[in-house]
Amino acid sequence: MLTLSEPTLLHSQNLIDGQWRDAGLRARFAVTDPATAEAFANVADSDAGDASLAVDAAAAAFPAWSRRPARERAQLLKRWHALILAHEDDLARIISTEQGKPLKEARGEVQYGASYVEWFAEEATRICGDIVAEAVPGRKLLVLKEPVGVVAAITPWNFPLAMIARKIAPALAAGCTVVAKPAEDTPLTALALAGLAQQAGMPKGVVNIVTASREHTPGVVDAWLADSRVRKVTFTGSTPVGKHLARESAATLKKLSLELGGNAPFIVFDDADLDAAVDGLMASKFRNGGQTCVCPNRVYVHDTVHDAFVERLAQRVRALHVGPATEDAAQIGPMINARAVDKIARHVEDAVARGARVVTGGKRVRRADGPNYYAPTVLVDATPAMALSCEETFGPVAPIFRFRDEAEVIRDANDTPFGLAAYFYSSDVRRIWRVAQALETGMVGINEGAIAAEAAPFGGVKESGYGREGSRHGLDDYMHTKYLCQGQLG
Ligand code: SIN
Numbered sequence: 001m002l003t004l005s006e007p008t009l010l011h012s013q014n015l016i017d018g019q020w021r022d023a024g025l026r027a028r029f030a031v032t033d034p035a036t037a038e039a040f041a042n043v044a045d046s047d048a049g050d051a052s053l054a055v056d057a058a059a060a061a062f063p064a065w066s067r068r069p070a071r072e073r074a075q076l077l078k079r080w081h082a083l084i085l086a087h088e089d090d091l092a093r094i095i096s097t098e099q100g101k102p103l104k105e106a107r108g109e110v111q112y113g114a115s116y117v118e119w120f121a122e123e124a125t126r127i128c129g130d131i132v133a134e135a136v137p138g139r140k141l142l143v144l145k146e147p148v149g150v151v152a153a154i155t156p157w158n159f160p161l162a163m164i165a166r167k168i169a170p171a172l173a174a175g176c177t178v179v180a181k182p183a184e185d186t187p188l189t190a191l192a193l194a195g196l197a198q199q200a201g202m203p204k205g206v207v208n209i210v211t212a213s214r215e216h217t218p219g220v221v222d223a224w225l226a227d228s229r230v231r232k233v234t235f236t237g238s239t240p241v242g243k244h245l246a247r248e249s250a251a252t253l254k255k256l257s258l259e260l261g262g263n264a265p266f267i268v269f270d271d272a273d274l275d276a277a278v279d280g281l282m283a284s285k286f287r288n289g290g291q292t293c294v295c296p297n298r299v300y301v302h303d304t305v306h307d308a309f310v311e312r313l314a315q316r317v318r319a320l321h322v323g324p325a326t327e328d329a330a331q332i333g334p335m336i337n338a339r340a341v342d343k344i345a346r347h348v349e350d351a352v353a354r355g356a357r358v359v360t361g362g363k364r365v366r367r368a369d370g371p372n373y374y375a376p377t378v379l380v381d382a383t384p385a386m387a388l389s390c391e392e393t394f395g396p397v398a399p400i401f402r403f404r405d406e407a408e409v410i411r412d413a414n415d416t417p418f419g420l421a422a423y424f425y426s427s428d429v430r431r432i433w434r435v436a437q438a439l440e441t442g443m444v445g446i447n448e449g450a451i452a453a454e455a456a457p458f459g460g461v462k463e464s465g466y467g468r469e470g471s472r473h474g475l476d477d478y479m480h481t482k483y484l485c486q487g488q489l490g
Contacts, residue, residue, distance in 0.1 A: 051210055103330075265424075268425050
């Protein structure tokens with residue numbers, strides 16, 4: 001049961017051209033609480049027609065929005081930011097109810113998402129080009145940054161607020177307009193956020209949200225991919241879907257930002273501060289129940305510190321409280337759905353069948369209130385032959401691999417098509433630089449498990465995608481470069 005102090009934050013229709021509208025076919029789909037696996041709301045189930053209407057609105061709004069002075073766009077973003085923070089508690093309740101993360105983490109997500117809005121409000125006023133030294137007398141060479149146009153944002157369920165905020169905010173700061181489709185598991189947070197953007201005074205058509213069920217999502221997304229008015233697609237989600245978007249957007253050569261799957265290594269060297277490494281692993285592995293693209297999927301621990309590390313880690317993991325967001329003590333909530341729990345169980349069973357040993361956890365948690373819980377787990381004797389070493393588990397499972405030397409662990413860490421994040425703990429400054437440079441990932445946490453921040457460029461290499469979110473690079477991704485050459489000045 002979702003009770004809010006501001007019930008008007010709950011919307012169930014699409015936001016198109018400043019109007020809340022039913023889907024064209026009046027279809028709806030259910031939104032489920034992962035804690036109970038029961039439906040508690042329903043929202044518009046849109047199709048290609050709704051998707052195109054949203055593009056009509058965004059394309060019509062683009063000329064005026066892109067010409068608006070950057071300071072005015074920034075002021076609107078700042079108002080939006082203030083409203084998000086003013087509704088932190090309600091937004092956190094919506095996030096917890098549709099996504100499952102404990103309330104404390106959901107509040108953290110509201111602040112994290114809001115920080116991107118504030119950052120890009122500030123960056124909007126710092127967009128600048130270049131004046132280049134002329135190569136030929138009598139000519140002036142100027143470089144301008146211009147918004148790319150209509151942006152389609154396709155966002156995941158694991159951070160229902162932060163991911164859409166970190167796509168919409170830079171788009172608007174750059175002068176783009178947006179059509180967005182949140183994940184079918186978590187549409188309510190995106191709709192609430194868009195409602196607050198409207199309340200902040202965002203002109204109609206600048207932010208449009210279209211919701212769709214799993215079944216109808218391809219219709220909406222394919223309509224955007226085929227539409228030449230959509231000039232950029234930004235997506236966070238799986239690598240297979242990212243590849244589909246890259247292929248299908250090639251016909252109209254859209255700009256793309258793809259934040260895709262990861263398989264993050266977390267390396268503990270023999271010279272590491274073990275307590276700090278355990279803290280870092282707890283923060284990065286068990287945040288959001290292990291359902292993050294950047295969470296460690298493979299934990300490599302040096303042979304000489306292996307047993308001490310595992311003992312300290314297991315003690316902390318056993319103490320984690322599993323439960324729904326309605327329990328204040330909850331630290332690990334339900335997984336998003338039954339498919340997710342099945343995948344985690346399959347990975348653990350496969351690992352055990354191939355020789356891994358369960359130190360703690362390793363099973364589903366049977367609770368009267370719902371079926372989607374999995375116990376926080378530590379496994380030892382993990383090997384590259386196990387499914388969890390090459391597929392993202394996306395759950396609260398820390399498999400420990402033993403290693404003996406630096407070259408071997410770097411080779412194993414890089415032995416994956418993915419390259420999103422990596423982490424390592426060491427106190428040797430020479431090793432720190434060597435390893436940081438050798439790891440084939442877009443982001444590296446050095447003696448740090450919590451690496452995401454609005455001021456930092458978030459993104460991967462290899463099959464984890466391209467483009468960056470956050471930081472000034474995150475704004476650049478929504479602009480193109482125009483060169484002006486003015487002659488006859490001599
Ligand atoms: C993700 O899981 O894709 C995002 C995680 C983050 O922003 O820290």
